[in-house]
Amino acid sequence: MTGFLGAGKTTFLNSVIRTHRHLKLALVENEFGAVSIDRDLIVGMRSENIYDLSNGCICCSISNEFSLTLTDLAKQTGEIDYLLIETTGVADLANIIRPFFTENELKERFIFQGSICLVDALNFEEQLKGKEQQLQIILSDLLVISKFQEADEVRLAELEKILTAFNSSSNVQRAEFGRIDGFQLETFAEEVQGWTEKKLARPVLFPLIE
Numbered sequence: 001m002t003g004f005l006g007a008g009k010t011t012f013l014n015s016v017i018r019t020h021r022h023l024k025l026a027l028v029e030n031e032f033g034a035v036s037i038d039r040d041l042i043v044g045m046r047s048e049n050i051y052d053l054s055n056g057c058i059c060c061s062i063s064n065e066f067s068l069t070l071t072d073l074a075k076q077t078g079e080i081d082y083l084l085i086e087t088t089g090v091a092d093l094a095n096i097i098r099p100f101f102t103e104n105e106l107k108e109r110f111i112f113q114g115s116i117c118l119v120d121a122l123n124f125e126e127q128l129k130g131k132e133q134q135l136q137i138i139l140s141d142l143l144v145i146s147k148f149q150e151a152d153e154v155r156l157a158e159l160e161k162i163l164t165a166f167n168s169s170s171n172v173q174r175a176e177f178g179r180i181d182g183f184q185l186e187t188f189a190e191e192v193q194g195w196t197e198k199k200l201a202r203p204v205l206f207p208l209i210e
Contacts, residue, residue, distance in 0.1 A: 001013060001084065001086045001087065001117075001118075002089075002091050002093050003089065003117050003119065004118065004123070004127040004136075005127075006089070006123070007146050008120070008146040008147065008175070009089075010086070012118055012175055014178060015177075015178040016084070019179075019183070019184075020185055023081040023185065024081045025082050025083075025084060026077050026080045026082070026083045027083075027084045027085075028069060028073065028083065028085045028086070066099070067099055067106060070099075070106060070110070082185050083110060090133075091132065092135065093115060093117075093132075093135055093136045093139045093140070097115060097196060097200065114140075114189055115140045115142075115196065116142045117136045117139075117140035117143050118146050119144065119146065119159065120146055121147045121148045121150065121151040121155065121156060122150055124159055124162070137166045137167055137170075138166055138199065139167075140170055141169075141171070141192035141196065142188070143163050143171065143172045144173055144174070144180065145172065145174045146175050146178070148176075156174075169195050170192070171191065171192065
């Protein structure tokens with residue numbers, strides 16, 4: 001799960017956790033900056049299931065620490081239904097996803113099912129100028145528009161057109177206060193196209209938007 005700074009990733013994550021209490025979830029949470037997200041905001045998760053990386057960021061490149069954290073989490077929690085990863089707003093999503101397809105131990109323990117990107121309906125023009133943010137949209141299987149209630153339909157139609165131009169294979173949905181009606185982790189992988197591995201192998205030229 002990725003998205004622009006302030007786009008509402010944590011709000012969406014809280015909604016996912018609340019509506020999936022019947023599943024055993026593990027969470028890797030990372031926030032860019034000296035202070036990580038307040039764990040009290042992660043509704044329904046015990047603190048020992050929340051993993052922060054010691055360097056405060058996983059946005060630049062995947063180090064051994066990231067893979068080791070995932071492996072260690074799997075060993076400590078035993079059987080889990082889903083592993084949720086919340087990235088920073090400036091995360092290089094390709095480097096976060098790629099180990100699930102290339103590292104044998106992660107391939108044995110996890111099946112990558114898709115990525116979700118939250119897009120701020122009010123500030124997307126400025127945020128789309130960043131290479132990392134563009135790549136987040138390109139690689140995601142579900143694009144979620146947040147704060148849509150505060151934008152008019154003309155602006156929303158423009159945003160949806162831009163998102164489709166960046167990523168024609170992704171579903172685009174709107175989230176009301178972090179919630180998408182009918183969203184279920186169990187069916188998410190069936191609903192998305194599953195083109196992530198192909199996209200990772202395709203070079204992307206930047207900037208796509210000046």
